[in-house]
Amino acid sequence: MSRPQPLSGFPELLPRQRIVEQQVVDHLRRAFELHGFANLQTRAVEPMDQLLRKGETSKEVYVLRRLQAEDTEPAGDDALGLHFDLTVPFARYVLENAGKLNFPFRRYQIQPVWRGERPQSGRYREFWQADIDIVDLGELPAHYEVEVALVVADALRGLPLPKLRMHVNNRKLSQGFYQGLGIRDTEEALRIIDKLDKIGHDAVAKLLIDTVDATPEQAEACLKLASISTADTSFVEQIRALGVTDPLLDEGLDELAAVVAAVAAEAPGFVVADMKIARGLDYYTGTVYEVFIEGQEHLGSVCSGGRYDKLASDGKHTYPGVGLSIGVSRLLVPLLQSGALDATREVPTCVLVALANEDERPAANALAQRLRGRGIPTQVSPSAAKFGKQIKFADKRGIPFVLFTNDEGTQIKDIRSGDQTTVDVDAWNPPAEDLHPTIVTAE
RNA sequence: GUGGUCGUAGCUCAGCUGGUAGAGCACCUCGUUGUGGUCGAGGAUGUCGCGGGUUCGAGCCCCGUCGAUCACCCCA
Numbered sequence: 001m002s003r004p005q006p007l008s009g010f011p012e013l014l015p016r017q018r019i020v021e022q023q024v025v026d027h028l029r030r031a032f033e034l035h036g037f038a039n040l041q042t043r044a045v046e047p048m049d050q051l052l053r054k055g056e057t058s059k060e061v062y063v064l065r066r067l068q069a070e071d072t073e074p075a076g077d078d079a080l081g082l083h084f085d086l087t088v089p090f091a092r093y094v095l096e097n098a099g100k101l102n103f104p105f106r107r108y109q110i111q112p113v114w115r116g117e118r119p120q121s122g123r124y125r126e127f128w129q130a131d132i133d134i135v136d137l138g139e140l141p142a143h144y145e146v147e148v149a150l151v152v153a154d155a156l157r158g159l160p161l162p163k164l165r166m167h168v169n170n171r172k173l174s175q176g177f178y179q180g181l182g183i184r185d186t187e188e189a190l191r192i193i194d195k196l197d198k199i200g201h202d203a204v205a206k207l208l209i210d211t212v213d214a215t216p217e218q219a220e221a222c223l224k225l226a227s228i229s230t231a232d233t234s235f236v237e238q239i240r241a242l243g244v245t246d247p248l249l250d251e252g253l254d255e256l257a258a259v260v261a262a263v264a265a266e267a268p269g270f271v272v273a274d275m276k277i278a279r280g281l282d283y284y285t286g287t288v289y290e291v292f293i294e295g296q297e298h299l300g301s302v303c304s305g306g307r308y309d310k311l312a313s314d315g316k317h318t319y320p321g322v323g324l325s326i327g328v329s330r331l332l333v334p335l336l337q338s339g340a341l342d343a344t345r346e347v348p349t350c351v352l353v354a355l356a357n358e359d360e361r362p363a364a365n366a367l368a369q370r371l372r373g374r375g376i377p378t379q380v381s382p383s384a385a386k387f388g389k390q391i392k393f394a395d396k397r398g399i400p401f402v403l404f405t406n407d408e409g410t411q412i413k414d415i416r417s418g419d420q421t422t423v424d425v426d427a428w429n430p431p432a433e434d435l436h437p438t439i440v441t442a443e
Numbered sequence: 444g445u446g447g448u449c450g451u452a453g454c455u456c457a458g459c460u461g462g463u464a465g466a467g468c469a470c471c472u473c474g475u476u477g478u479g480g481u482c483g484a485g486g487a488u489g490u491c492g493c494g495g496g497u498u499c500g501a502g503c504c505c506c507g508u509c510g511a512u513c514a515c516c517c518c519a
Contacts, residue, residue: 005511007509118445118517123518300519384477
């Protein structure tokens with residue numbers, strides 16, 4: 001029997017990597033709660049018709065099937081599929097609980113999602129998303145499009161990550177511009193522009209001409225727009241200078257300028273208005289966001305989202321929303337695997353209580369419990385082996401302190417420096433940075 | 444889902460035109476018989492991803508499969 005091999009697209013972490021992930025998630029959670037977002041957890045499955053509502057994403061869904069199901073059993077819309085994001089389940093949850101929720105409602109949700117795609121670096125079949133959304137009843141004020149961007153900027157700040165950049169656009173702006181130009185199928189035009197980075201200027205021009213019947217001049221104007229990218233609100237003048245007018249364009253310009261101005265003020269250097277951001281998902285109707293790791297753009301967006309006006313609607317009421325989803329796995333797994341991110345140790349343990357002989361175990365347990373009582377993670381040595389072995393046990397795991405009991409009383413040794421001093425167990429505290437493992441970045 | 448490349452010890456890798464496996468690091472023991480890391484000596488380790496085929500003989504050739512990775516697709 002050979003060793004089991006990993007399953008493609010289902011990454012699993014080692015303990016010290018998981019410590020990093022856990023701390024990042026804790027950080028995000030604290031930040032979201034500081035902004036007043038309540039936590040929510042939704043079930044892993046949704047009915048297929050809910051998941052397929054957006055049409056094109058259908059092929060990515062993992063379908064759930066009973067082992068004992070008969071082949072004759074229908075696997076249609078009443079079948080269950082694993083959710084592929086957290087926005088669609090949330091929209092369903094809002095509709096289901098509309099009567100019990102207070103609007104505007106803000107929530108965060110940190111859960112795994114599943115997609116049946118072929119894995120690549122940064123692309124997984126099971127991965128974690130950290131999602132925030134704000135939904136309202138009927139109308140959603142535009143200022144929430146500013147707020148969610150600020151929350152994410154705040155949440156990502158202070159994490160030991162490479163430089164991140166948020167690219168923002170507004171669908172009204174792009175579609176208004178295309179409309180003003182006289183292009184009919186503005187949705188399709190948007191999808192084509194979204195390919196700009198991948199297939200290049202000329203191929204996009206050709207597609208626009210072939211697919212949406214754009215004239216060469218219209219195609220050129222679309223590409224001109226897409227080339228605009230500014231870190232402040234100067235994009236407004238640049239777009240005005242292109243001479244296209246449309247009411248929808250005006251709306252988009254105002255909304256995007258508000259987002260960019262606010263985020264640039266709050267998190268300098270973080271945001272950039274980027275007219276070629278379009279987003280694949282077709283339910284977005286206003287601001288769209290994509291965050292990239294600078295220099296790692298090939299990984300794709302590590303956080304994205306936007307405003308959606310009609311995702312949650314029961315026919316009578318509509319609950320427009322805006323939200324962003326951080327791809328926790330995409331952000332962390334490549335950094336963990338390359339060693340760019342690591343933890344100071346692989347266990348929570350701060351102190352190892354050494355054992356002189358097995359008879360002392362009850363006393364050692366009591367000693368450990370006193371440290372734990374003051375919040376110091378402590379474990380007792382697995383055996384009364386030679387002290388050198390016991391120190392090695394701690395060293396291999398990165399446990400910084402070993403406690404000995406000898407003629408001099410209780411002594412704590414910092415095994416990094418070798419310093420060993422007699423201490424009062426009920427008064428001793430490790431340096432704050434040693435109490436819990438922390439994240440370290442490779443140079 | 445489609446196509447390309449790759450898969451040898453825990454890790455990084457070597458292995459000639461097919462002749463039944465090696466290095467460095469890590470690990471274990473001892474020197475140092477109850478305070479680790481250095482140094483020295485010694486030791487253990489693989490169904491060569493898995494399954495099948497060709498051959499007197501396969502780590503090496505062929506087919507399949509699984510995994511890794513890249514591109515497409517799509518997206519966090």
